[in-house]
Amino acid sequence: MxxxxxxxxxxxxxxxxxxxxxxxxxxxxxxxxxxxxxxxxxxxxxxxxxxxxxxxxxxxxxxxxxxxxxxxxxxxxxxxxxxxxxxxxxxxxxxxxxxxxxxxxxxxxxxxxxxxxxxxxxxxxxxxxxxxxxxxxxxxxxxxxxxxxxxxxxxxxxxxxxxxxxxxxxTRPRSISSARGRRQPRGLPTAVSLATGALAAGRALISRNLPAPLSAPLTMFNVPIGGARRIAVRSWPLARIHAIRQTTGTTVNDVVLAMCSAALRSYLLEHEALPEAPLIAMVPVSLRSEADADADGNGVGAALCNLATDVADPADRLARIADSMHHSKKLLCQLPEFAALALSALLMAPIGVSMLRGFPPLPRAPFNIAISNVPGPRTPVHLGGARLDAVYPLSFPFEGQALNITLTSNADNLDFGLVACRRAVPHLDRLVTHLDDGLAELEKATT
The missing domain is CATH 3.30.559.10 (Chloramphenicol acetyltransferase-like domain)
Structure with a gap:
């Protein structure tokens, strides 16, 4: 046991x-x-x-x-x-x-x-x-x-x-080089260390002027959800994202977040439901070393990113997203691991509370949406000789978070998987169309 x-x-x-x-x-x-x-x-x-x-x-x-x-x-x-x-x-x-x-x-x-x-x-x-x-x-x-x-x-x-x-x-054996880099297992953090980490992380959050928990505006996505799901999937060539990255000096993840921001902005405008304040995304960040990346369980931190959905210009929106993500990731990387985990727990705690029976809905959303980018295979791979054409990651929405966007790289493509509460997010395929439009807008605005 x-x-x-x-x-x-x-x-x-x-x-x-x-x-x-x-x-x-x-x-x-x-x-x-x-x-x-x-x-x-x-x-x-x-x-x-x-x-x-x-x-x-x-x-x-x-x-x-x-x-x-x-x-x-x-x-x-x-x-x-x-x-x-x-x-x-x-x-x-x-x-x-x-x-x-x-x-x-x-x-x-x-x-x-x-x-x-x-x-x-x-x-x-x-x-x-x-x-x-x-x-x-x-x-x-x-x-x-x-x-x-x-x-x-x-x-x-x-x-x-x-x-x-x-x-x-x-059953492939682990390589010697990977085994040498593996960290030795440590005991679970004590309540004192978690509290100390949370305090340090909270101070860092305030001092860096980063998005705070419960600061996101309420949207049509931030509602109680049912158990039925709807999915949508689509792939885009990585070359298009890299061209924008190179022109703007941003990262692949920044461009992806800008695509998502454009899609969310257009979708909410269609429903006459775009808030004046910018949407906030929770972006999982791996806290594991390369050697620990395939370990059991979870080793993921949470960063908050301002999606700048209140900004109409695609290039300006991308710049603001890149700046927000840069500071959030820098904070997590500079903190000791236990403090980074404590900060992530602090950011996610309102979601957990909202899922407990008997607790009323939160007056503000801790964030509006989770957007995850998981690195995948860099070259074509095969199963019994059959080439993997696409791998669409499918995660889960949280209570009060009716939509989740997860993507992974697959050789020359980025494969997106959208999962939504079937009741709360109508016409999910429209979001895929808006993602495509958002990428085209970025290309036009940055060339």
């Missing part, structure tokens, strides 16, 4: 039917590039033949004193892979719209706590002949950085399949 760390335990404790706490990914594989299996059915058969389940994917929550299931892990002796790995078919005409409908329903369903907290679905029948793989894991099991790193280790750069790596059965 393994004890959970406090952050992982919180993801289990706060989960409810209205607030599923799993993260997912929708992958699309092109068999036209494959040197191995000649059909989707053959590749699916090969995937489902992998039965050696690694320890991480045998974990499920223990029930302590007959009820509490958020304190420790138990390891399952026998994993029922017929349950955890399933095959689906897309109905006619087999397009992305039908695929999104299937994945929206799968992403809405809670994971069974009596079983290891993950599931994978092999989805056939796409009209273009590709195989879709949707996988979800509980956030207590791993964070987004760990999930993407694991995906990268299970896929091959070489299209000639010498092995078949799958998430639950990945």
């Amino acid at each position: 393994d004890l959970l760390n406090p952050l992982d335990a919180a993801f289990l404790a706060l989960e409810s039917r209205e607030h599923p706490m799993h993260v997912g990914a929708l992958q699309l594989f092109d068999l036209d590039t494959a040197h191995g299996p000649s059909s989707v059915a053959e590749l699916c058969d090969n995937i489902m033949s992998v039965t050696d389940v690694q320890p991480r994917f045998r974990r499920y929550p223990s029930r302590v004193l007959g009820g509490f299931s958020s304190l420790s892990w138990t390891h399952c002796e026998h994993v029922d892979l017929d349950y955890h790995v399933s095959r689906y078919a897309v109905p006619n005409p087999g397009g992305m719209h039908q695929l999104r409908d299937i994945v929206s329903g799968l992403h809405s369903a809670l994971l069974d706590r009596h079983r290891p907290l993950w599931q994978s679905y092999l989805i056939e029948g796409l009209s273009d002949g590709r195989l879709a793989v949707y996988t979800k894991t509980h956030h207590a099991l791993m964070d987004g950085v760990s999930a993407i790193r694991l995906m990268q280790r299970t896929l091959d750069v070489d299209p000639d399949p010498t092995r078949l790596g799958v998430m639950w059965g990945e």
Whole structure:
């Protein structure tokens, strides 16, 4: 029996039917590039033949004193892979719209706590002949950085399949160089150290004049949410983002945040709901070293970014976003790790309180939206010889945060996954259109 760390335990404790706490990914594989299996059915058969389940994917929550299931892990002796790995078919005409409908329903369903907290679905029948793989894991099991790193280790750069790596059965040995850089595990922080860290972090937050918790304006996204989800996905060439980055002296993440800001501004204007004050985004920042990036659990801090949605000019908006993000990341990087974690807990605490039964809605939003950028594979990768065309990360909205935007790099593309409360965010595809328009506006304004 393994004890959970406090952050992982919180993801289990706060989960409810209205607030599923799993993260997912929708992958699309092109068999036209494959040197191995000649059909989707053959590749699916090969995937489902992998039965050696690694320890991480045998974990499920223990029930302590007959009820509490958020304190420790138990390891399952026998994993029922017929349950955890399933095959689906897309109905006619087999397009992305039908695929999104299937994945929206799968992403809405809670994971069974009596079983290891993950599931994978092999989805056939796409009209273009590709195989879709949707996988979800509980956030207590791993964070987004760990999930993407694991995906990268299970896929091959070489299209000639010498092995078949799958998430639950990945067995590639860790390299010596990675092992040498790994930090030794430390004890959990004490209440005194967390309080000291929170005090130091709070003072730094004020002294840097950064966005403060509960300072974001209320928007149509900042409402109570239900458990049903809607997803939207889209890819853009990284070359377009890099061209803007190089011209403006900003970062890829700054340009991405500016795209999101433009999309949110246009969407809210369509609904006559754009507030005068700028929207505030919570941007997760990895606090792990390169050697620790694929460790179990969560090692992510939270930075607040002013999205400058009150600014009409795209170039000026990008400059303000870049300045806000620069100072927020600098603060996190300069703080000791325990203080950075304490600051992140301080920023996220209002969300946790709002999810507790009996507490009234917050008078102000701690932030308006979470926007995450997770580094992915830099070169084309393959599953059994089939090239990974896209990997759309799918996270979860919080209570009072009806929309989440997560993206990852995939060779020459940036793949975006939008997840929203089905009731609170109508016409989610319009946001994808506005993202595309926002990128075009930035290109025009910066060239």
